[in-house]
Amino acid sequence: MFSSGPPTRDLALIGAGPWGRNLARCFHGLGALGFVVTGAAEQAEREQLRRLCPGVDVESSVADVLQDPRVTMLAIAAPSSLHFELAEAALKAKKHVFVEKPLCLRLDHAQALVKLAEEQGKTLMVGHLLQYHPCVAKLRQLVRAGTLGKLLTITSNRLNLGAFRTESSALWSFAPHDVSVILSLLDDRLPETVRCMGGAYLNPEVADSTVTLLRFAGDVLAHVHVSWLNPFKEQRLTVVGTEGMAVFDDAKPWPEKLQLYRKYLSYGAGREPLPHKQAAEAVPVPEREPLAIECEHFLLACRGDLQPLTDGAEGVRVLSVLDMAERSLKRDGEAVRAWHERGPSQEYFAHPTATIDDGAVIGQGTKIWHYSHVMSGARIGERCSLGQNVNVAGGAVLGRGVKVQNNVSVYSGVELEDDVFLGPSCVLSNVKNPRAALDRRGAYQKTLLRRGATVGANATIVCGVTLGRHCFIAAGAVVTKDVADYALMVGNPARQQGYMSRHGQRLTASADGLMVCPEAGLRYREIEPGVVRCLDLDEDAPLNPYAIQ
Numbered sequence: 001m002f003s004s005g006p007p008t009r010d011l012a013l014i015g016a017g018p019w020g021r022n023l024a025r026c027f028h029g030l031g032a033l034g035f036v037v038t039g040a041a042e043q044a045e046r047e048q049l050r051r052l053c054p055g056v057d058v059e060s061s062v063a064d065v066l067q068d069p070r071v072t073m074l075a076i077a078a079p080s081s082l083h084f085e086l087a088e089a090a091l092k093a094k095k096h097v098f099v100e101k102p103l104c105l106r107l108d109h110a111q112a113l114v115k116l117a118e119e120q121g122k123t124l125m126v127g128h129l130l131q132y133h134p135c136v137a138k139l140r141q142l143v144r145a146g147t148l149g150k151l152l153t154i155t156s157n158r159l160n161l162g163a164f165r166t167e168s169s170a171l172w173s174f175a176p177h178d179v180s181v182i183l184s185l186l187d188d189r190l191p192e193t194v195r196c197m198g199g200a201y202l203n204p205e206v207a208d209s210t211v212t213l214l215r216f217a218g219d220v221l222a223h224v225h226v227s228w229l230n231p232f233k234e235q236r237l238t239v240v241g242t243e244g245m246a247v248f249d250d251a252k253p254w255p256e257k258l259q260l261y262r263k264y265l266s267y268g269a270g271r272e273p274l275p276h277k278q279a280a281e282a283v284p285v286p287e288r289e290p291l292a293i294e295c296e297h298f299l300l301a302c303r304g305d306l307q308p309l310t311d312g313a314e315g316v317r318v319l320s321v322l323d324m325a326e327r328s329l330k331r332d333g334e335a336v337r338a339w340h341e342r343g344p345s346q347e348y349f350a351h352p353t354a355t356i357d358d359g360a361v362i363g364q365g366t367k368i369w370h371y372s373h374v375m376s377g378a379r380i381g382e383r384c385s386l387g388q389n390v391n392v393a394g395g396a397v398l399g400r401g402v403k404v405q406n407n408v409s410v411y412s413g414v415e416l417e418d419d420v421f422l423g424p425s426c427v428l429s430n431v432k433n434p435r436a437a438l439d440r441r442g443a444y445q446k447t448l449l450r451r452g453a454t455v456g457a458n459a460t461i462v463c464g465v466t467l468g469r470h471c472f473i474a475a476g477a478v479v480t481k482d483v484a485d486y487a488l489m490v491g492n493p494a495r496q497q498g499y500m501s502r503h504g505q506r507l508t509a510s511a512d513g514l515m516v517c518p519e520a521g522l523r524y525r526e527i528e529p530g531v532v533r534c535l536d537l538d539e540d541a542p543l544n545p546y547a548i549q
Contacts, residue, residue, distance in 0.1 A: 009034030009055070011299075012065045012095075014086060015077030016049055019100065023077050026295040028053040035071060037062050062086065066093040073302050076100060080168050084109040091116045091124070096302040100127040101176040102322065103315035105168070108377020108394035108412070110319045111359045114312035115376075123301045125308040126315035128180035132294040134285045135248050135258040136181055139239065142246060142260070142283075143185050149243030154182050154222040156237045159230035169207040171198065171325060174226035178237070179321045180310065182214065182222045185239065188317060190338045191216050194324035197333040201229065212325045247280070258283040327397075327415070330448070334540070360392075363400065381418070395444075399451070413444035413463070419543070420449045423457035423475065430463045450485070451540060452502060469539045472500040485539060486524070486532045499524065499532050502543055507532075 012035035013024055020036075027033035035057045036049055046058045065071055066089055074090040075098040076083060084104035090097045091113065103110045103126045117124035130136050142148060156178040165173050183189065191214035198210030209227035216222070235250040245261040259280035266274050301308040308314075324336040348366040350356055356368070359376035366384040368374060374386075377394025384398055387406040392398065395412030402416050405424040410416065413430035422428075430444040445464035449455070453467040456475035467473065468485035477494040486499045488506070499507040501517035507524055509515050515524040515532075523535040533539065 008032055010070055011035075011073040011075060012037065012059075012068075012071045013075045013077065014062060014065070015039075015100075016045060017077065020077035021049070021052060022291055023075055023100075023295065024049065024053050024056070026289075026292050027075065028056065029292070030296055030299060032073070032295075032299055035059055035065055035068070037065055062089070066090060066095070071095060073299075074098070075298075080105055080172065084113065087113050087124070088116065091120050091122055094120055094122065096123040096298075098125050098127065098298045099315075101129075101180075101318075102126075102172055103312070103319060105172070106377075106395055106412075107316070107319050107323045108359075110312070110316045111377050112394075114316055115359065117312055123298070123308060124312035124315075125298050125301060126310045126312070126318070127294065128177060128310040128314070128318065129290055129294055130177040130181050131184060131310050132297060133248075133250070133290040134288055134293070135250075135283075136237075138258055138283060138285045139237075139246055139248055140184060143239065143241075147244055147260070148239060148241030148246060150218075151186070151220050151239065151241045153220070153240045154185065154238070155240075156182065156222070156224045157234050158224075158226045159232070159234040160228055161230055161232075162228055164202055164208070164228055166203050166206060169198070169200075169210065170226045170228055171196065171207055171210045171212070171329065172322060174228075175210070175212065175224050175325070176318055176322065178224045178226070179214075180314065180318050181237065182224070183314075183317055183321070186216055186220060186222075188314070189216055190317060190320060191222070191324075193335045193337055194321060194328055195333050195335050196325040196328040198329055207329060210325070210329060212328075214321065246283075254285075254287045255282060258285055330446075357394075359394075377412075387424075405457070411444075414447045414449075416449045417451040417453075417469075419452045421454045423455055423459065425458050426455045427458075427460040428463070429461070432463055452543070453483075454500075454504065470500070470502050472504065484530050484532070499526075502534065502537070 011027055011032040013033060014037045016036055016038040024033055024036055033053055033056055037059045038046055049058055059065055073096040076086050077100045078086060080102055083099050087097050087099050113124060158174045158178055193215045196210055196212040198207035200207050202208050208229045212224040214222040233251055237248040239246045245264055247259050249257055260283050261280055264276050266276050268274055300306050328334055328336045347364040348362045350368040351370050353370045354368045355373045357376040360374045361379040363380055363382035365382050366380055368386045370388040372386050372390040374392045375394045378392040378396050380398045381400035383400055384402045386404045389407050390404050391409040393412045396410045397415040399416055399418035401419045404422045407425045408422050411428060411430040414428050428447060431440045434440060447463045448466045450467060450469040452470040455473045458476045459473045460478045462480045465479060465482050467483045470485060471483045471487045473479055474490040477489050478492040479489060479494045483489055487496045488498045488500045490497045501507050503517050503519040505517050505519045507515035513525055522537060524532055525535060526532050
């Protein structure tokens with residue numbers, strides 16, 4: 001247990017919802033909980049907390065708790081949209097911080113929290129509860145001991161009917177636990193590619209069910225299915241290796257939760273694989289509540305006795321995968337590749353006057369010219385070119401081969417896919433109704449420029465729109481709505497004036513509707529009203545098939 005001494009009661013908990021009350025029970029049982037911030041909770045809820053946790057001060061002000069010198073640790077069980085703001089304030093107030101999953105909703109924010117925790121010398125830990133489940137700990141032991149052989153596939157299903165959310169999708173509400181465990185089973189490696197598909201049925205823009213595929217080096221494939229639209233509850237993790245299979249089923253009684261299948265495969269005389277079906281072997285695991293273990297782990301980490309298993313860096317890894325999955329989800333399952341931060345060798349060029357903040361990710365072969373600024377949390381792919389006086393904000397994403405001309409700012413919330421061209425002094429934004437007196441950081445809108453899109457000089461792209469693949473925005477145009485693939489947009493507001501080829505040539509239809517690029521000879525056709533496709537090259541294929549990808 002944590003301590004045999006008297007209770008310290010120097011931990012404050014923010015959030016008293018159903019899960020917050022679970023944390024309150026565990027931290028109180030460990031002698032650490034002294035304060036609970038309930039916000040606008042009803043009096044009956046406050047009284048319920050006082051009965052659950054005798055002797056605890058029930059507060060309504062976060063600011064008061066942050067300023068209280070008696071509080072040395074803070075646990076956050078508030079809505080995920082508030083995680084960054086609260087964790088940042090707590091770290092600046094020199095408190096150790098525990099944050100329920102997910103750490104926050106933006107990768108650059110997570111990286112900023114990790115950096116701040118290091119600067120303040122404080123513990124930052126994420127509530128990835130499954131990591132502390134005794135059965136998952138035993139499963140990690142089996143994997144690392146080689147009991148299952150080389151891992152082949154990992155399948156995780158987290159399904160239930162409810163509880164329905166409106167502020168975050170099933171991906172962000174359920175999958176962090178599964179992604180965290182999968183990464184831990186694979187030595188904390190990030191996947192090489194991520195694909196995610198899902199559907200929003202109850203609330204627009206909030207996916208109720210998602211299926212995510214993670215492909216790792218060594219041809220290991222992981223599959224995560226999460227949904228709150230399922231008639232029964234299922235929490236099952238299956239790990240398949242060359243020498244055995246293991247199943248962790250959290251819905252079963254404790255003695256049956258972890259089961260092992262040894263030597264499930266044999267080979268015939270002709271080396272054909274033959275299944276070897278056998279009864280499962282129950283793996284004995286001492287029973288203890290995972291949440292109590294997790295809370296105790298945080299207290300020990302704050303005391304300096306151990307490094308958190310799910311520290312801020314682990315939270316960043318999980319968010320990296322969720323971020324890739326979210327981007328794939330918005331593209332209906334397109335593969336999204338992992339970003340790898342370059343080491344000190346700096347395999348890119350930056351002019352001496354350019355500023356590259358720590359935490360920026362820049363791909364090999366990229367060139368960054370005079371007086372440009374790449375901020376922490378920005379991600380720039382390989383072979384990009386940033387002209388003079390370009391700013392790339394944290395949270396902005398640039399794919400491979402992107403060219404940004406002089407005097408352009410790429411703000412947080414803007415994503416440029418491969419081979420996008422931004423002309424001089426063009427304008428991108430992320431807030432439709434800015435006010436100097438108001439902080440709109442939580443209201444940034446997503447702007448997506450699909451592969452090969454061109455934006456001319458001095459053009460303006462209003463935030464929240466999507467520019468289709470290989471579209472062409474003329475100089476000075478003002479785009480206020482989504483643009484189709486290959487569309488030529490002119491004027492203020494921009495209106496479509498035909499189509500452009502991938503080589504930037506105006507397309508003219510013949511009598512049978514065929515359009516041929518005068519420069520390259522590639523053929524195009526309008527397959528349905530407003531939808532043009534190239535007949536000779538897939539829209540997502542690189543223009544030069546021999547280019548380094």
